Amino acid sequence: MICLLAAQLHQLDQRSMMHGISTIELMGNAAKGIYEVMRDKHLMKRVMIICGAGNNGGDGLALAALYHESFEQVRVLYVAKQAPISEAARYYYKLCENQNLLIHGGADVVRHLQQDYDVIIDGLFGIGLSRDVDEPYASVIEAVNRSPQTILAIDLPSGINSDDGKVKGSAVKADLTVTFVASKPGHWLYPGYLYSKEVLVKEIGIPRSWIEAVCPALHVIDEADLKKLLPIRHSHSHKGSYGKLLGIGGSQEMTGAILMAGEAAIRSGCGMCTLAVPEHMQPSVPLYLPEFMSIGLPQEGMTISKAAAQYLQPRLAAYDVIFCGCGGGRSDSYTDLVRIVLDSKMACVIDGDGIYALQYLREELLMRDQIVVTPHVKEMTYLIDQSIDEIIEDPLHAADCFCERYPNAVLVLKSERPLIAYKQERYLCAWGNHALAKGGSGDVLCGLIASFIGQGLDPFHAAILGCGIHAYTAHLIIQDCNARSVLPHEISAYLKYSFTSLETG
Numbered sequence: 082m083i084c085l086l087a088a089q090l091h092q093l094d095q096r097s098m099m100h101g102i103s104t105i106e107l108m109g110n111a112a113k114g115i116y117e118v119m120r121d122k123h124l125m126k127r128v129m130i131i132c133g134a135g136n137n138g139g140d141g142l143a144l145a146a147l148y149h150e151s152f153e154q155v156r157v158l159y160v161a162k163q164a165p166i167s168e169a170a171r172y173y174y175k176l177c178e179n180q181n182l183l184i185h186g187g188a189d190v191v192r193h194l195q196q197d198y199d200v201i202i203d204g205l206f207g208i209g210l211s212r213d214v215d216e217p218y219a220s221v222i223e224a225v226n227r228s229p230q231t232i233l234a235i236d237l238p239s240g241i242n243s244d245d246g247k248v249k250g251s252a253v254k255a256d257l258t259v260t261f262v263a264s265k266p267g268h269w270l271y272p273g274y275l276y277s278k279e280v281l282v283k284e285i286g287i288p289r290s291w292i293e294a295v296c297p298a299l300h301v302i303d304e305a306d307l308k309k310l311l312p313i314r315h316s317h318s319h320k321g322s323y324g325k326l327l328g329i330g331g332s333q334e335m336t337g338a339i340l341m342a343g344e345a346a347i348r349s350g351c352g353m354c355t356l357a358v359p360e361h362m363q364p365s366v367p368l369y370l371p372e373f374m375s376i377g378l379p380q381e382g383m384t385i386s387k388a389a390a391q392y393l394q395p396r397l398a399a400y401d402v403i404f405c406g407c408g409g410g411r412s413d414s415y416t417d418l419v420r421i422v423l424d425s426k427m428a429c430v431i432d433g434d435g436i437y438a439l440q441y442l443r444e445e446l447l448m449r450d451q452i453v454v455t456p457h458v459k460e461m462t463y464l465i466d467q468s469i470d471e472i473i474e475d476p477l478h479a480a481d482c483f484c485e486r487y488p489n490a491v492l493v494l495k496s497e498r499p500l501i502a503y504k505q506e507r508y509l510c511a512w513g514n515h516a517l518a519k520g521g522s523g524d525v526l527c528g529l530i531a532s533f534i535g536q537g538l539d540p541f542h543a544a545i546l547g548c549g550i551h552a553y554t555a556h557l558i559i560q561d562c563n564a565r566s567v568l569p570h571e572i573s574a575y576l577k578y579s580f581t582s583l584e585t586g
């Protein structure tokens with residue numbers, strides 16, 4: 082699903098006008114779209130529509146006029162100092178005025194919200210919100226949020242910034258948002274996504290070909306994307322057809338990470354998976370899964386030694402994809418292992434401790450393509466010169482910085498909504514839930530991405546599919562068991578159900 086910026090939508094509006102599609106028509110179609118949703122959701126009840134002076138309010142006024150044709154029980158609470166700004170909104174304002182539907186909000190505006198209504202429709206601000214919300218709007222928003230009625234937001238919950246999801250002072254908490262043309266980044270980014278439980282997109286008469294010609298600011302991964310990307314399995318195939326993977330990781334303190342990554346790789350369809358681990362760990366590898374092959378890396382005491390990189394380097398060429406990080410530990414010897422992986426030019430996924438090592442290998446990373454790097458926010462600070470707070474505040478900007486700096490690398494910025502970035506393209510995964518908020522989930526993700534590269538996807542699409550399947554599986558698994566109790570390796574075990582759901586659904 083694509084997301085467009087406010088400026089891109091305004092350009093589409095302009096183009097429509099130049100081709101004789103008037104704003105009055107678009108607004109009327111927007112109203113019809115909301116009306117259809119209300120009918121489908123059984124919300125044709127006593128309705129209060131709150132309208133501001135912009136075109137978002139205009140959509141609300143058009144809805145009131147339309148609704149009034151069939152139902153008596155609609156009122157417009159018009160909260161603005163002046164009459165509507167645009168000619169189109171003024172047109173619908175007049176219709177409502179003629180039908181006596183308008184209540185003008187003065188100092189006692191909030192009082193009107195305490196009347197008996199079943200549904201409140203929020204048409205205060207949409208994509209035109211340009212500054213923090215102040216009075217009287219802030220009080221109206223607070224009163225709406227206190228009210229027990231169903232709240233439907235037109236285009237965006239008022240107070241949410243369309244392009245980045247930030248709350249501008251205060252914002253409506255909607256049960257449902259009906260948006261037009263395409264969804265907006267603000268529907269999906271934090272904290273904007275917390276302000277609407279459901280988002281539905283309606284067409285309003287702008288030709289599809291024009292919309293498809295716009296380069297989206299963001300894609301939200303949907304089921305159709307996953308179905309399209311799932312590697313095809315042929316009956317005339319063998320283990321070599323689906324990728325030979327090498328995972329490099331594990332340490333005395335973190336034995337499980339590389340095993341969980343490897344399990345995710347095998348259970349998502351890779352052909353063969355070998356794990357290179359410190360010698361002392363090697364016996365435990367086939368005990369975890371007999372399908373694994375293993376390499377014991379030279380060690381000194383209980384950690385890998387300086388000789389490990391030299392030992393492994395000539396063996397790398399036997400594989401198609403390498404994944405590293407996953408409990409590898411933080412040592413010069415492990416940095417050397419990551420260095421030989423970067424130097425090999427082979428397709429790779431770098432996670433966890435591998436990313437820690439990348440802070441000493443930024444120059445090598447600059448030169449690389451065929452690489453996916455999967456930092457969480459703290460690890461992202463090893464790769465770009467931004468603080469944790471700056472990255473959390475504006476993850477899209479952080480992704481832009483990464484892509485400018487490492488122009489051929491794929492980024493997976495991990496959070497409850499992972500962001501996948503490569504060159505100009507940005508994808509967000511919105512299925513995840515707190516079942517994934519557990520040590521080990523990242524290792525499973527790393528194994529999935531490596532597996533999909535092994536099965537023939539390019540690193541960018543493997544990252545999209547890996548993040549998508551990971552979160553989609555977490556979304557399915559909590560329908561069977563409580564999210565608190567889900568273990569990361571159980572996500573791998575559940576893949577058989579999520580793949581079937583995608584293949585047959």
Ligand SMILES: NC(=O)C1=CN([C@@H]2O[C@H](COP(=O)(O)OP(=O)(O)OC[C@H]3O[C@@H](n4cnc5c(N)ncnc54)[C@H](O)[C@@H]3O)[C@@H](O)[C@H]2O)[C@H](O)CC1
Nearest residue numbers: 107108135136137206207208209210211212213214236261
């Ligand atoms: N192509 C489409 O998607 C269409 C969408 N439509 C709807 O139009 C709005 C956008 O309308 P616009 O007039 O540009 O902006 P808004 O109504 O969101 O608000 C602008 C209005 O409010 C003032 N303002 C901005 N911030 C504040 C603030 N913090 N406090 C007070 N006032 C503020 C600003 O100065 C303007 O006066 C879109 O969301 C859809 O709902 C159209 O129907 C047509 C096509």
Ligand SMILES: [K+]
Nearest residue numbers: 203206237239
């Ligand atoms: K709104």
